[in-house]
Structures are given as structure tokens and as C-alpha cells.
Amino acid sequence: MAKGTLLLRNTVLVLVVLAAGCALQPADEAVYFHDAEAVRQEAITDGTNAAANLSDYPLATPGAAPGEPVLPFIYLDHDLRTDAAWQHGSYRPSNEMGREYGEGFSARLSMRAAWRPYPWLYMSVAPEWYYGDNLDNNEPDAETVFHEALIRAAAGNMWIEAGRFPMWWGPGRHGSLLLSDNYRPRDTIRISNPRPVIPKGLFSLLGPCRLSMFVSDLNNGEEAAGRYLGGMRAAFKPTPRSEFALSRTFVFPATATDADLSALCDAVFFAEDAGGIATADQKIAIEYRYDFPGAVPLSVYGQIATDDEAGNRPAQLALLAGAAAYMPWGKDRLRFTAEWTDTGLNGHGADWYAPRYHVDGNCIGHHAGSDSTDFYFELAWVDVCGTERLRFYVDREAHGASLPVTELLVEKGIEITLDKAAPWNIRLRLAGQEYMNAGGTAGAEEKATLFSIAVSRVL
Secondary structure (H helix, E strand, O other), X not given: OOHHHHHHHHHHHHHHHHHHHHOOOEOOOOOOOOOHHHHHHHHHHHOEEOOHHHHHOOOOOOOOOEOOEOOOOOOOEEEEEXXXXXXXXXXXXXXXXXXXXXXXXXXXXXXXEEEEEEOOEEEEEEEEEEEEEOOOOOOEEEEEEEEEEEEEEEOOOOEEEEEEOOXXXXXXXXXXXXXXXXXXXXXXXXXXXXXXXXXXXXXXXHOOEEEEXXXXXXXXXXXXXXOEEEXXXXXXXXXXXXXXXXXXXXXXXXXXXXXXXXXXXXXXXOOOOOOOHHHOOOEEEEEEEEEEOOOOOEEEEEEEEEEOOOOOOOOOEEEEEEEEEEEEEOOEEEEEEEEEEEOOOOOOOOOOOOHHHEEOOEEOOOOOOOOEEEEEEEEEEEOOOOOEEEEEEEEEEEEOOOOOOOEEEEEXXXXXXXXXOOOEEEEEEEEEEEEEOHHHOOXXXXXXXXEEEXXXXXX
């Protein structure tokens, strides 16, 4: 048996053993993880933004001060938002669930409502109505999108979720190698434990554990015919200041044939003769984060991923590394973030994200795509409630890094949030994108500018 296959099958065996042990021994106290997916679950489970630094992550509950309870068993969150934008050129932002902006004026009206009628039942819906020029043909277009439509049932220390909802695996703020909210959410079934649990026996040295498994239906017309996305993740906190996680995703079946339980099992257990399952875009990743104490707290994090070639040694590597420093500023603080990503470390990254690992042209993993490098810098002013009052960022992406002609994208943006007149909230955004050697053509340039104003009100 090849080394790569042996390693991956052992990884699955460890996850299965941990799942069996974790189900029996819940953690005595609340244990908080820092990745965005955990932040989202903890805010819903406890009705509280339980730790001050949870609000630093993309899916944190907005507006809640640390320890401030959200009323249980009624509408947890219900607001109305309108977003008007003007753009010159075609603008495609990253990590916005597949949103795009064509030439000229566009408008969005969205709302979100969540209901918890019983302690064990939670429902939410977030429709968005859009009108504006289509990015592909610059013709007027109108559509209705559900970025979230979710039913969650609790059974002991287990959640069973069905519907559409964003997912983000990893400690990165600007991207994630396996799973991010860069694409429009699809119908999904997920099983997870909302409260961390303590593994038994020798595995207890790994600390509190959070497990998650899901399957998403990517079918959406001919482009995605016969595609399903699956994944499993185990996150641990061996010490209060450190976290690490093992995660894996796969697309099945490998060919556009009927997807059934057999195809799912072939993907989960790395079958080598499952009709081409070796090309099913299977990926595994290891993540780590550590928080250094001090007058200026510093967090460092990283994520390394490799392809999952059944029967072969993993050949492609991708790496994400970042750091965030928090400087006190009166009652508020300034946050400095720097993050670097490379999806073609060993020269074999041209197909790191195969076409099957995209939805409507948007990558399921890191938005920079295959064979790319990305450097991101951000400065944010964050108040005591976790609201980003001011955010300035610069992003530099090189696409086709191993090719003779590399496309370079430089994006700069600034966002200002005003919510002194609660329950009203106003956000101003100005951003620009500049492509050099656009499309891999030497000397070709493209530019796009976006200005938007978003007004939201808690009902």
C-alpha cells in the first residue's frame, strides 16, 4: 500500500476512534474555539459572544458585547438591510458567498430572521433580492438568493442541520485552503457537537474536541451535474491558548455518474478502484493557532494542505500563514493582520483546485485559486462591542505563478461603519481592483472600482 493511502486511511481511523470516545464525556465547562465556524456555533448555543476576541472572526454575532446574552427561545436576530452600489467595470469580491457586481448601478435588499421555539430546535432564513447588471453580459438582471435557510435539531450534545448556510474551516481571516464562504452555499446536511467534549484514554491529552461532518449537493445545472461535496473535521484545544485541527474534503463521485451511498463510502474510505475516485479532488489539511499573552496580544496561525491521491504519494502542497496583533486604543483596540498563502509550493499547483472544486466560477477553497500566491494586510479599529468601525486592507494576488506570464491583482479598500444612531447601522465602502497581465496576456490591464452604501436596521 502506498504511503499516501496508508497515511490518509490512518487519519480516518483516528477520527472514527475519537468520535466514539468523544460522545461519552462532555467538557465540564464551556471551551471556546477561535475559528469562524466555531464562533458561529458558540454564539447560537450559548446566546452570548462569550469571549472578547470571538468578534474578530468573519461570522461572529454582530453588536453583542462580550458576555451580553441574546434572549433565548425567541427571535435571536431579525434585521433588514439595503445595499446600493455603483461600480466601474466588473467587480468580483472575495469571501462574499459568490456575490458579483456588473457595470453601473446595483441594489440589494436582504433580511435575516432566526427563531428558536424550543431549546432543541432552531430555524433561520436569510433571503437576498438583487437587481443590477450581470457580471458576464452586463445586461440588467434580477434574482432572489437564499444564503441561509436552516433547520437545526439538537439531540443531546449533537446537532443535525439541514439547509443552506455558510461554512469556513480554518484560522485564516482572508482565506481558507479547504472550505470558505467564497461560493454560494448549497443544500447541506451536517452533524456536529455544539459543545466541545473530552476524548477518553490517551486521546484526552489532545484536550477538548469539536467534530463535524457534512455532505453538500453541488448540483446546479449541467456545470455541476453529479457533484457532491463531503467533509470531516476534528478540532482540539490541548492548552487554553493553542488549537489545532485535522480536516478533509472530497468531491464524489469522481465521474458524472449516479451518486449513491456506495460512492460516498468509496470517497470516505479512500477506495482506489472507485471509478476514478483518485481524481475526486480529495484534500486534507492540518491547522494550528497560538495566542501569545501580553500588553499587545499576538496570535499566529497556519494551515497546510495536500491533495489526497488514493494509491499515490501526495504531490501538491498549499500553505497559509498569518499573524494578528491587537493594540489597545482607549476602550477600543487596533488590529493588525498579515496573511500569506501559496497554492503551488512544489511547482505542481496548476490544478490544485480542479474545475469540479468550483461553484459558478467561485472556488470552494481559497479565492486566489490554483497556482497562486496571495499577500493580505489589514488594519482595523474594533470597538468594545466587536464592531469594526474602520477597516483598511490591501490584497496582492499573483495568478499562474509558475507560468511565463503571471496575472497580478492588486485590491485596496476601506470600510467605515456608523451605528451611533441605534438601531440603525450605516456602512460605507470604497474599493478598487487592478489587473496587470490580465488573463495571462502580457501588458493587458483591467480596472474596476466599487462604491457602496449599506443601511441596516434591527426590527
